[in-house]
Amino acid sequence: MINKSNSESLYFPRPTKLIDVTALSEREILFRLRLEDGNALYHIPGQFVEVSILGTGEAPISIASSPTQGDAFELAIRAVGNVTQALHRLQPGDTIGIRGPFGNGFPVSELKDRDLLFIAGGIGFFPLRSMIQYVLDMRPLFGKIILLYGCRQPAEQLFHQELKEWRERDDVLIMDTVDRCPPETEWEGNVGVITTLFPGINILPARTTALVAGPPVMYRYVVAECLKKGIAKERIILSLERRMKCGIGLCGHCQIDNAYVCLDGPVFNYAKLEQLKEVEL
Amino acid sequence: MEFLKISKAQFQLSVGRMIDENFVYGVKAKSPSYEFDRLFTADELCLNYNITLLSPNKYFLPPRTPLMGFKLDGKISVDSMVGAQPGIIIGIHPYDLHALKLLDAVFLGNLKDAYYQARRQVIAIIGIDCLQPWQYSFAASMGTAFPPAGFDLWLTDTGDKYLIEVGSEKGEELCRKYLDASEAGEIEVKQREKLREESLSRYKLSLDISPQLIPEVLNSGWNSSMWEELGEKCFSCGSCTMVCPTCVCFDVRDTTELNRLSGERYRIWDSCMFDAFATIASGENFRPTGTDRLRHRLYRKGKYMLQRWGRLGCVGCGRCIHACLVDIASPVYAYNRLAREARTG
Known part of the structure; x- marks a missing residue:
């Protein structure tokens, strides 16, 4: 006499096919995926998904591509935990699970007509890439575009081909830097931390x-x-990394003060973050 | 409101009839404490208890809930595990019903959690007034000494009888099927009021301020030296959260059979007091010290849950005070001290 409820579980992942697997470096892989039910993900740039490997677990991963790029979507993943290491062993044609998209994403409509200054450090480039692609695909809707991209060393800079294409455009300015440049490494850009x-x-x-x-x-x-440049607190928008386990505002792992990063974030403006006591900026 | 009365001997026979036909859970003596457990005979039920080790919320949000089963043979095949065994819980105290209302707000709010909902729909609640609170309770000052709406039947021990308040249609049905109760009059209801009133003087601990003011004292108390003083003693053992009736945080994990053909995804109670709770994959821990975690827990109970779900996260049961090995977990101590510090500046 077990009572079966018909309501669908919020924890069920959707079967998703890996259609392309590209190594970005020794540690990072770019996955191109498509939901097996044929639907688009219908995400907003800056949102994240829970990637599920049955038998291993789930990991929150930011979406690295723009919804303007078609029904498939991309996740750029560094192997750091059990799930991401298992992902790195997969091949095109394999099926994984996806829940989401979750979170608020970037405030796309508020950004229309604005000049945008993207500031990416290391793999922080991944969540920003979804918005950069969006902006470049919808270029007339936005003002001046600058991307500052900093890595620890030249070998850690990713997406060379894409960066090269962007550099060739005259409607976006790319400036990159590395914290340090080991001897005999080819590097033409700036050397110094990103603030330089x-x-x-x-x-x-x-x-x-x-x-x-x-x-x-x-x-x-x-x-x-x-702030020194005079940008208003509300206009400094940050994407935060936390340990979103459930993605639906229940499990508690991603909480900062009373904010649930999985619901209220992962994108916050600085005026809001400044009020959170657990964030020391 | 409908009131009935039944002799204790008759009630025990009624419980026996319930057990014959249902999964019945009730309070059992489990020396040196009490615990909610499945009843197999009516005489196991112990209704004059002071506190149970865990709250009956373990029947709605079990320590471990299977979310889905799956096969590992390349294809995802997800079998629903949503469902629940109908049952009856006997002996819930008022503070624990208040805590259950908070769980309702969390799991049946904007998003309906199917696992929780299934259990909530088919498990009946028979509560009882807590007239002899234990020494760690401060429920009276939290406004949780008497039951909120949401029970099916509510008992009050009036000596050789129980007065029964019927709280729902399901409760009426339980009465019809199992209870040989007679109608109670104004005298018994007056008696209940008197018993309840008298119980208030038996609480040893009390919050010095109105519970509505807890968020305010927390607002001014973030930098109090108290957090460090208490936090540096914390073992991060999580006992305070494991016994807490309003703690709802969990982890999601996978397990596989030894043959690696099939497995299960489940959620399991987790604790914000554990040191790795807020650690991300790269190793960064956003609440690295015992002080950070203890403060977060008491802010969550006293402010964040109220803001997010409309109810305070502390019902004054006192379980955490008793469970803490180093005497630092008490919400009533912390809130009273912050209130004092706010007054004296």
């Missing part, structure tokens, strides 16, 4: 919104530089 790029950029603070993603340690310094 700030003196070289020209922005109109009233027109500019900054979009920031990177390692947690980067945020404090980047926010300080943005």
Whole structure:
């Protein structure tokens, strides 16, 4: 006499096919995926999914491609935990599970007509890439576009081909830097932490919104530089990394003060973050 | 509101009839404490208890809930595990019913959690007034000494009888089927009021401020030296959260059969007091110290849950005070001290 409920479980992953697997470096792989039911993911740039490997578990992964790129979507994944390591062993044609998209994503409509200053540190480039692609696909809707991209060393810079294509456009400015450049490494860009790029950029603070993603340690310094440039607190937008286990505001792992990053984030503006006591920026 | 009365001897016979036909859970003596457990005979039921080790919420949000089964042969085949065994719980105290209402707000809010909902729909609740609170309870000052709406039947021990308040149609049905109860009058209801009133003086601990003011004292207390003082003693053992009737956080995990052909995904109670709770894959821990975690727990109970789900996350049961090995978990101590510090500046 077990009572069966018909309501669908919020935990059921949707079968999703790996249609392309491209190594970005020794540690990161770009996966191109398509839901097996034929639907698009219908995500907003900046949202994330729970990637599921049955028998291993789930991991929250930001979506690295724009919804303007078609029904397939991309996840760029560094192998750091059980799930991401298992993902790295998969081949095109394999099936995984996807739940989501989850989270708020970037405030796309608020960004229309704005000058955008993207600031990416390391694999913080992945969530920003969804928005950069979106902006470039919908280019007339936005103002001036600058991308600052910093990595620890040249070998860690990813998406060379894409960066090269963007560099060739005259409607987007790319500036990159590495923290250090080992001897005999080819590198033509700046050397120094990402904040060393700030003196070289020209922005109109009233027109500019900054979009920031990177390692947690980067945020404090980047926010300080943005404020110094005169960008308003509400116009400094950061994507945060937390341990979203359920994605639906229940499990508690991603909580910052009373904010659930999986529901209220992962994208927050600095004016909001400043009010959270557990965030020290 | 319908009131009935039944002798204790008759009630025990009624419980026996329920057990014959249902899964019945009730409070059993489990020395040196009490615990909700499946009843097999009516005389196992112990209704004059002071506190149970865990709250009856374990029947609605079990320590381990299977979410889905699957096969590993390349294809995802997800079998629904949503469902619940109908049953009856006897002996819920008022503070624990208050806590269950918070769980309702969490799991039956904007998103309906099918696993929780299935259990909630088919498990009947028979509660009883807590007239002899244990020494760690401060429910009276939290406003949780008496039951909120949401029970099926509610008992009050009036000596040799129980007064029964019928709270739902399901409760009426239980009465019709199992209870040889007679109608109660104004005298018995007055008696209940008096018994309840008298029970309030038996609480040893009390919150010095109105519970509605807890968020306010927390607002001014973030930098209090108390957090460090308490936090540095914390073992991060999670006992305070495991016994807490309003703790709802969980982890999601997979397990496979030894043959690696099939497996199960389940959720399991987790604790924000464990040191790795807020750690991300890269190793960064956003709440690295015992102080960070203890403060988060008491803010969550006293402020965040109220903001998000409309109910305070503390019902004053006192289980965490008793469970803590180093005497630092008490919400009533922390909130009273912050209130005092706020007054004296």
